[in-house]
Amino acid sequence: MFHENHTSSLSRHVYLSKRSDIYRKILSNLFLLYNQKLKNRVLPKMIVLWCFVVISAIWAAIIEGQPTTQALGFISIDCGAPSGTTYKDSTGILYVSDDSYIDTGENYKIDQKYTSPSNQASTLRSFPNETRNCYTLWNITKGAKYLVRATFLYGNYDGKQMVQSSTPLQFDLYIDVSLWRTVNITDASSEYAYEVVTVASNNLIWVCLVDIKAGTPFISALELRPLRDSLYPYAFPNQSNAILFRLNYGPTENSTIRFPDDPYDRLWPWYQYDNTILRSLITTMNITRHDSDNFEAPYSVLQSALTPVSSPNLTSVPYDAPSNNPNFPGYYAVLYMVELQELSGNQSRQYDVYRNNVKTFSAYKPPYCLSSYIYSTMPHYYSRTVYKLVQLSNSTLPPTLNGMEVYWPMNMKINQLTTASDVRGIIDVKIDYQIVRNWNGDPCSPTNFSWHGVGCNTDEPPQITSLNLSYSGLSGIISYSFAKLQSITYLDLSHNNLSGDIPDFLGEMSKLQVLNLSGNHLNGHVPDILMKKNNTGLLLILVDSCTTCEANSNKRSLVIIVIAAVVVAVVAVVVGLLLLQKLGRRRRRRGSGEQEMQIHSEVKKFNHEELKDITNNFSHTIGRGGFGTVYHGYLENHTEIAVKVCSLESSQANKQFLAEVRSLSLVHHKNLVKLVGYCKDGANLAVVYEYLPRGSLFEHLRGKDSSSALNWRMRLNIVLEAAQALDYLHTGCGMVHRDVKSSNILLGQNYETKVSDLGLARMFSADVNSIITLSGTPGYIDPEYQLTFTLNEKSDVYSFGVILMEVVTGERPILTARENIHIVKLVKQKLAQGSIEDVVDSRFEGEYDINSVWKFVELAVMCTRDEAADRPTMADVVVHLKECLQIEEHCQKGKPEPSEKSDTNTSSISTAHSVSVSFAPDSR
Known part of the structure; x- marks a missing residue:
């Protein structure tokens, strides 16, 4: 796959880039030695000169060995450049004209009175005619993660002086069919660059400009950069990350870090600071990074930091939420903090981290020359947000901050593609x-x-x-x-x-x-x-x-x-x-008869007397439901089976009977209950299927003590297998289950999982949107379905989200002990308070990985969103559950190697208020 190849190329590029930096510094020092220190000393100057030549040759070989930006998968478009234009800019990135990516619009140059900070911004493409105009970025790997950047510089290109602070030029920017942001140009001379981290839903990505009647849309440059799949962990197929800002703390002069220092070509502008309040710390020591780094800030960013001059505390740059958007989803933040001083004696640097005066981490101790950071695991909602690093009383040194990123989650409407x-x-x-x-x-x-x-x-x-x-x-x-x-x-x-x-x-x-x-x-x-x-x-x-x-038309026509x-x-x-x-x-109208004929031809048919023998005259009851009573029995070969007998009082009996038998006869999956046979003997209706000895997930979640409750890893396995069955129904069979609940998830002897009870299942091809009878079980029913009677696979997703909340909390869907509060409301209330520990089932007794639980709870929240369009598909759910299980399994493999222990001691770190800590060796 292309994405795997580019990942290895990027890793090699990082390695070569570091070596290049080393040789660059050596050459610089040799030059100073030659010109200033040795002066008229001829022989030493000759030796230095020869060293200069040799090192230059080595450096040139390294530069030659670095992969081209095309090989890295970069797409770099100079919008509005003449057709056929290609050039390399100062970073070594190859830029091309945009004529092969779009066939609408008009090319312009900015007014000569304005200066462009980059070659790309001197030209632009304007779109005065159509309402929507889209660039098509080709050769994309579906499912891979990318950074997309769009740049805009007005520069009075049209001679109309359209941009005024009181009347900004505005238009909408889309990625695929999802709104990225509204571009707001208030200064004709400023360059506006917007970035988003997104997962490709197809083998191409569209970037579209939409006219909202507030000025003519235009664009100066469009860039795409492949990312490692592990980067930016909250970028999913249905959720992208739009960058609010990214800052490099510590440089002593105005500069922006990008490619090749950042192999992903992210922009890290200089944070301008007051040197009477803050001072810079810079090291030339190498920073260590491990493969599990989720953000990979460039080494040149991590090698500088800011620290207070006299104050014990350090405050980050504040940022505001949009005041005119009541549905704003909140922000994620990443704070990079690396110790750049080799501490000696009784020196120590420890501090608490506060967000808006609420402590999010206690006694943080940045590791020496090791990439580390803290980041939000849930979006935070404030009109204004600021982080404050507060020095502890027993610490001899004040806090440091190397860099910062802030971004917000973007809902991607992948189901509308x-x-x-x-x-x-x-x-x-x-x-x-x-x-x-x-x-x-x-x-x-x-x-x-x-x-x-x-x-x-x-x-x-x-x-x-x-x-x-x-x-x-x-x-x-x-x-x-x-x-x-x-x-x-x-x-x-x-x-x-x-x-x-x-x-x-x-x-x-x-x-x-x-x-x-x-x-x-x-x-x-x-x-x-x-x-x-x-x-x-x-x-x-x-x-x-x-x-x-x-040809021979006279024979016949x-x-x-x-x-x-x-x-x-x-x-x-x-x-x-x-x-x-x-x-x-x-x-x-002929359907029911054909359906029954198909049942007769495909599965074993029992008569009522045979069922009486199999179940010992229906003596052992193992369950009851709206359909009827379930009995235990044995076939002649001693195979255990379950017999579900239809209740004669049920007005829906025959209909549900036919639906379940037909559904089970058509679908075959290791995590769906296997149909053995059926009985339609006069008024006697029954379904015979395999027996699952450990009962339902619902029963196990109601265990009285820790010894009878399933542990966290077992619960993850169970819901993952159930999700795979539902995904099969949705994508493989075009079928909606319609009654997803924990009592319909059955467990075998070794806790293998089987989804049961397809009596209410409907094919997508049926006119499901016309059904006006409410299907499902109270507590699990999709709220959108209750209002609109519109049923689709997202209704199953909602019900499954309720199960996920049952699994993590151990509670029932409707908590009667709490005045009939719904579990979805309860969990969201606790999360709003930043408390994950209050959500988790106490019977786990702390035996779980906090990152696995966080990701699991976030998935449950996504599944139970009010609007069906905002929920993930079951295929997405399967992917996220696999990641939760991988995180948990990684945690259980053991502690890090001794060389990493001293730099990754997290025992004193609190995980309150939706913030996670990550050192490079950790999984998150």
Whole structure:
């Protein structure tokens, strides 16, 4: 994979960069020695000169050995530069013009009265015409993590002096279909750079500028930098990290650290300070970093720090939350603190860390020349935030601070991105025919920006269902790219210059209902597969009469459909669709009988007398539910089974019976209860499935003492296996469970997990949005479903989020002892107070990794968000649970090596108020 390769290249680059710094310093010292110290001493000067030559050669070899920025996966675009422009700037990064990334907009140069701090900002691309204009960044690795930076310098390029402090120039900036931020230009001479850390949802990334009627959008530069997957741990597929600011504390002069000092080319501007209050600490010693560093601040940032001149305390730069955004998600902060002085004797440096006068860490002791930092594990919400480092009374030295990053979480609407295969197909169509339209960005989303001529459904993710390219000047043969649009029902290629044969693949497009090829120069006959569909009413074909003539037309003629007036064609389409809809209703009315026949042919059928023998006349009850009673039994081969007998009083009995048997007969997964057979003997209905001896997760979470309760690692394994089963139902079967709860998660002898009770399950293809009866169990029901009766897989995600909260707290979904408070509300209240210990089940007795628990609780909160669109998919849930388990397993492997113990002693560190500590050897 590309991403793995670039990771190793970046690691090598960091190594080479450090060696390069060393040789640069040696050369500098030799130069000073040659010119100032030796003066007229000829022989020593000759020796130094030879050393200078040798070291220069070595340095040149190192520089030559460093990978190019293209090999590192960098994309660096000088927006508005003349077509074909390529150059390397002072950092050694290769920049190119933007004509291969976008086909709209106009190129400009900034006014000569303004100076550009970088080559890229001297030109720009402006977008005065269309509302949305998007750059397409190609060759992206899906699932990989990237830093994207957009830069803007107005510089009165249009001569209109549009920028005033009282009337700023504003437009929206999007990444894919998610709002990144509103660009706010208040100074014509300032360069505005915005960064975001994002996980690619596809093999391309769109960066879009949207006109909000507050000035013409423009852009000066666009850059993409691959990151290691472990960096920025709160960047997920459904959540990006937008940078508020990044600062380098300690340099004595104004400078910005970036590539090659930072191999990821992040910008680390100088923090300007008052030298009467703060003083700089700088070291030339190497800083040690380990693979588990989650942020990898560059060495040149970590080699400098600020410390108070006379005060015992140090205050960070304050930052404010947007005052006009009540839904602002809060900030994450990272504080880099490395000891740069080799302490001796009784010297010590220890301090407490406060955020807005609330202590977040106690007795922090920065390790000597070892990369370390503290960072928020949950966003914090204040109108103004400031960190204060307070020296302890027993410490001889005041606090130090090397650098700081602050960013906020961005919700990524990945479920609103058009299906990847449709995106690839429609882009290939655009390339094949060189279509000149404002076809950029996502084809279907947001709906008000969908591509002209492209029709989409409202599913999540949306799919392209119609395409009208009539009168579009298309020429050449009919491209196979159309076949990639598997959900398309209407395709209009009429009145173009298409030639050649009508291809067979059009008949293999299973959902195609209307095909208009009239007004072209096609030859040959209509393929048999298309004619067959036309004759059976499955497809309406519109072609010119001459197209259907065979070479030997006097033998027989094919059925010819001549294009009629536009009104007649529209009427035909409408009638055809109505007929198909009516046919579908007839098929659904026959559904129950067909369903039963499928059950009969696929699984074993028992009669009532056989079940009586199997269960010893239904003598051993092992469970009860709304469906009926569950009994224990044995087959003839002594295999233990469970028999769920339908209650005769249940009005939904037959319906749920058929649903569960059909569902279990169609799905096969190691974490779903296995169907053994069923009984439909007159009024006697029963389902026979495998027996799970340890009962349900619900029962185990209600254990009376620590000895009967599941430990943290066991609970992680159980919910991970349950999540894999639900992910299979959603993505592999297109099925919603509809009754996800801890009592439907059953455990085998070795605690293997099985999800049960598919009696309420529905296929996505069924009209689930029309169901108006409330499904599920109180405490687990999606609040959005209760309000709208709209059911989808995100309803299962919400219910599973409730289970996650049950697992970590040991509490019931509805806590009657607390005045019927819902567990979701309780957990969120405790998290708002910054207390994770109050959330965790006391029966764990502290035997868990705090980072694993934090990540788990955050996932539970994401799953139980009020709006379904904001929740992750079950596939995402599986990924996050695996990470939680990996963190826990890493913790249980043992303590760090002795050489790391002295620098990673965390025994005195508090983890209150959603802040985590991380030294490089630790997992977080």
